[in-house]
Amino acid sequence: MVDKASGNYAKTTCKQLYLQFMEKELNTQSTDGKTYEIKDQADPVNIKINHEKFTRSFGIPPQTEGNLPKIYGIPKMHKNPIKFRFITGAHDSTLKPLSVELQRILRFLHGHFRRYCNNITSHDKINRFFSIQNTFRVVQQLSTIQNKNSKIFCADFSSLFTNLPHDVVKEKIYYLFDLMFKNAGSDYIVVQGTNVKYDRNNSNTSGRSYHKNDLKGIVDFILRNSFAYYGGKLYQQRRGIPQGNNASPQIADLTLAVMEYQYIRNNIRIGHTLSFSLNRTFRYIDDLFHISDKTDEFMRITTDMYHHSLTLEQTNTSPKESAFLDMSVTVTNTGKVQTSLYNKTDDYSFSVVRYPHYESNIPISMGLNTLHGEIIRIFRNCSLFEHFLERTRQLAHYFLQIQYPKEIVYSRLYSTLNRTPAISLKYALFIALHSTLVKPLFFTSLILSAKEN
Structure with a gap:
């Protein structure tokens, strides 16, 4: 088995334990239905043909001899008790070319959305974009803190990839498309190799051009067509964002980013008790970090900020200490914040070849x-x-x-x-x-x- 979050280290796990976790995951049911449904009557060949046909419709070369992926779990060894991360993926998935294309576009839109939000923040000083790509900005912000009353809230979204309704995901991503394309004064975007840019007049002939409605259709198609095998049975993921798809991290990140933006736009004004504290809030996909002297108030608003299907599980046991990504954070007695390197493998009860x-x-x-x-x-x-x-x-x-x-x-x-x-x-x-x-x-x-x- 492999734990990607801790650096792709090979490890073994109990077969019986693994099967128990897999069966529990595949049979998990919320009030709105199961996350995974068995599709005994579906024809895998027709599904693959449909994937390839849709991919070709945008001029994207389909996956050569593509296959439907498998569902598997990887242990999260840094959790106590140990949990599993469930992946739906394959290197030759029939959806891979399409998802790689969407990934490039969403990364481009992520950068545009960040600049858009930062421009507003430069006027009202209220942070409305929590998403980060690494801890560089976090370290910079933490080094300026001098407050003995500062407390840390660190949590992760335990159900983002398995329980969030597809309609909610599409609503937020579509909102982002409309907002960004309007701000750019364009209805088209063009992909040339690894480069992505707006194309106002749809005049570019050297790349693949997409109308914003095309992108909405691609997101919908990827969410609806997440099929995978387990134990010889074909399943369809009906809820959540399928982990293992190339574009999944960007879809998840931007879905939460829109939720945060909309809540702050509608509820936080200059002078609000949290208006300044939000500048000390960071999120890396499904890992959330906040530090201020108003942590309790921030924890309260998260129930309204994020969709009710999402569960935030606090990961720090001390209000003055926490691990966030590869960083250990401590609020000292003087109110300054100290940071140091954190390796998840340091907490393992066994040695790791790194x-x-x-x-x-x-x-x-x-x-x-x-x-x-x-x-x-x-x-x-x-x-x-x-x-x-x-x-x-x-x-x-x-x-x-x-x-x-x-x-x-x-x-x-x-x-x-x-x-x-x-x-x-x-x-x-x-x-x-x-x-x-x-x-x-x-x-x-x-x-x-x-x-x-």
Whole structure:
């Protein structure tokens, strides 16, 4: 089994436990019906032909020898008790070419929607766009907080991909299409390779052109045509957003983004108790993070902001501490916020092989590039130098354990620091207390500490 959220680590799970979770998921029923329905009478060949025909109608080459996907579960090892994430997908799915095209377009519209919301925020100072792509903006915002009364609310949407009615998804995505196309002064969008842009007059002949109603039709088609196999039976997902489809993260993200935008537009005005606190709210698809001295009020409005079929499960047990994505957040006694790197695998009761062994068949350069990338990630997430030092020591120690020569590790560590002056700038106080030779001395100490440990 594979847990994608924690870095694609291979693991095994109890077959009986796996089957129990799968049967429970496939038979889950809400007041509006089951998420998955068995389609014994449906002809898989006709379904695939329908997928290919619809894909071709937009000039998109269909999947060669495409198949209907399978439903499978992957364990979420960082949860206690362990839960499963259910995926409907295949590398050769007949819907893949269409979903890849929609993914590109939705990413483009996501950027437009972000700029649209930020432009309004520049006037009224009220954040109405929570969606983030990484923790970079989060770290920037948290570094400015100085409030002893700050509390953290961190939660995830447990039913976003399995219980949200399709009509709600379509309503929100269609609203977004209408709003963005109107703002752009265009009814068409054109895709040229990986590039996407508006085409006001539908005059572009070198790419695939889509009217906004075409995009609505594609979203509807993908939601209605989520078929998958499990145990030799064909199922259709009737509710939720099918995980495994290339465009699913964007559909889910933008659906929630529209809910947030509409609620704030209709209910939050300048002077509202939450008008400023919303600037400390962030969401990465189905993971929500909020920090302010009005956390209780924010938790209350989420019941009105999001559709009633969505369940928010709080993930932090302490109001002063939380993990959010790959970052650990702590509100100190002085009111400042400290951040550091968080790895879900640190909470596992077993060791995890995270990087390639020096003597493996994987090129050494890949391991060293990973080392470089990890140092950058540590630097971005750690607000204190001691946290950066501790995490980098652990990283160096791990690479020495998997037989990377000390000289090679030292060279890459030194190279990373020299090529990333932002590290020295961020931890300027520490740098100022040492000689101009601090860089080589610093990394020498890292290597020696790693070797001694």
